[in-house]
Amino acid sequence: MAGIGGCIALIVVGAVLTFASDWQMESVNLDVVGLIMMGAGLLGLGVYGSVLRRRRVPAALPVVDGTRDRT
Template identity: 60%
Template sequence: MGIGGCIVLFALGAIMAFATDWHVNGVNLHLVGWILMAAGLLGLITYVNVFRRRRLVRSVESDEPVEERRYYE
């Protein structure tokens, strides 16, 4: 799930939690909205942390000098 999916989850949760007045038997839509918002936020935080680590690893690897060896017979 990328950034777009996380934002969609968060937005859908916010709509369900704050902008609806529907009533479904056995389901609390406001609580479902809060859960979707939390899942979207958690996914976004996880995605950003993973992306930052990948970026740091690439920059560390690219800063190392490259040694070239040639063998002649």
């Protein structure tokens, strides 16, 4: 998967299949397929968000020793 964009694409395609299509297939229920795709996209966003949050490192703060240069 290609990160956030891929997860959002899964959610969008799943929503279109579930709510906006009226196609009928004999052996496949497209509403269920759409719900599964939306769930996978949401799960992917959650996993990607937790991994991204873990990678972020707090910025190093400058060390201040309380003295000033007086020149």
